Amino acid sequence: MGIHETPITPSKVPPIPPLATADRVSVGYDGRPILAEASFVLERGAFAGLLGSNGSGKSTLIKSLVGILPLCAGRFAFRTPDGHALVFGYVPQRESLDPVFPLSSLEVALMGVCGRLRPGRMLGRSQKTWARECLSQSGAGDLESKPFSQLSGGQKQRVLIARALVARPDLLVLDEPTAGVDPAATVAIVELLTRLHREQGLTILMVNHDLGVVRKTVQQVLWIHNGVLSQGPVEEMLSQARLEAILELRLQ
């Protein structure tokens, strides 16, 4: 698929229907759009990165995608293989979570169960076992009894990814998972996401500022520039010519 700007004009019909489609969506707050008429397609099993400058509407777009914010205009369409309602595994920016809550990492991970458990149902052994399994998958198995607020940035991110996995998501959506994290932890998080994508075929959409991380990990790039969302393969979207055009500089 080549680079395209909204509206989408696909050259051919994909063999498998896309997992998520944004059709000329406008997103913002109180009915005032920050980003207007944006369209994109997320194929099942894709790993996509969402790029853009500060205030371009990246976080607003993914918050609207997962249902936190209402759309100003347009629509999202979701299609799962067996027709069930699409489940999001949303990983917010970790600074948005108040450290005043004395939650253990296991308690945080268990919140992922709430989407599938009816209100009033107690957490059983199977849910706890599953949460521990997801913590282990995320490399946070040894953190389960530690207070979440006392973890490092990288450790918190692993626990939040585990929590998203506990929900058994169709689409993992991460809001700047490597922001403010040291280089070693960044590498670990990137490796974790790559492994989840490769081994479990998980569809991932990740907001990220780090071009290096995006180049190494994702297959598709969605880039918001001057209020327009473009989508294309990573090699094309992050080519030198395109970067020069978008960043308005001459790369050495």
Next chain:
Amino acid sequence: MKGMNTLLEILNPGFVLRNSVLVTLLVGIVCPWIGVFLVLRRLVFLGVALPQISSAGIAFAFSLPLLGVMGHAHDGHFEGDERLLALLGGLGFTLVSLLFLAIMERRGKGLVEGRVGTFYALAGASSFLLLAKNPMGERGLLDLLRGEIIAVSDIDVRVTVAVFAFVGVTLKFFWKEFLFVSFDRDMALSLKKNVMLWDCLLFLLIGLTISVSVLSVGPMVTFGFLLIPPLIGHQFGRNMRQFALIASGVGGISALAGFCVAYRLDLPVGPTDVALMGCLYALSTLIKRVVVR
């Protein structure tokens, strides 16, 4: 030994103030449990203002005999239907204030603390203004404000037990939902949780707890139990279960110990409870610092 004798005396079913002991103990256990959410949602100031607002609602109910709506309060205290009206007055004022504050917060204009502070001041002033011409009602309100937990009738106990049982059972059943929407509203929305509904239910429980507690033990004791035990629990709880258990435990023990001290030294029970909890908070902070070092 004397302390133990006093404790055994007040726990004796034949003790003349057994209703007061029971109600204080219930308030001491349930208020901190619900207060956990006020601390976690950083609504401590609201925990101070709401009991005052609830007492304004009770003052409104006290003032009704003056308006000829209902019979006279007996010796400054309510009985039977009058008690129900007082409870409805306190609950009504609390819930309407919560609704108004929530709408204003959603609009995002002005200072939240400013609005809560204004409500607090207005509630205090209106309580006295409503009863300025009603000596019987004013006496009852002054008893409430002083934290005199002496004249607790059987119906007080029944209402308190019934309401707290409802609050306790609802909290226990929906603990994970309340915790989830309080900790990460965004993820709850992404998992299609009805966050507004859970918020409303939680604030209904907060309103009910405060209204019943204020009617039984007064606003000062209520906000003492709502806030101080959770603040102590927060220093030592390593997870939510420990936090809530420590808060309720400290509240219950303080209620009993405060009653013993007040009974032996002939002091008002409410202020003794709050002073004791204040000392425990200072002590726990000191212990925490020593342990951390």
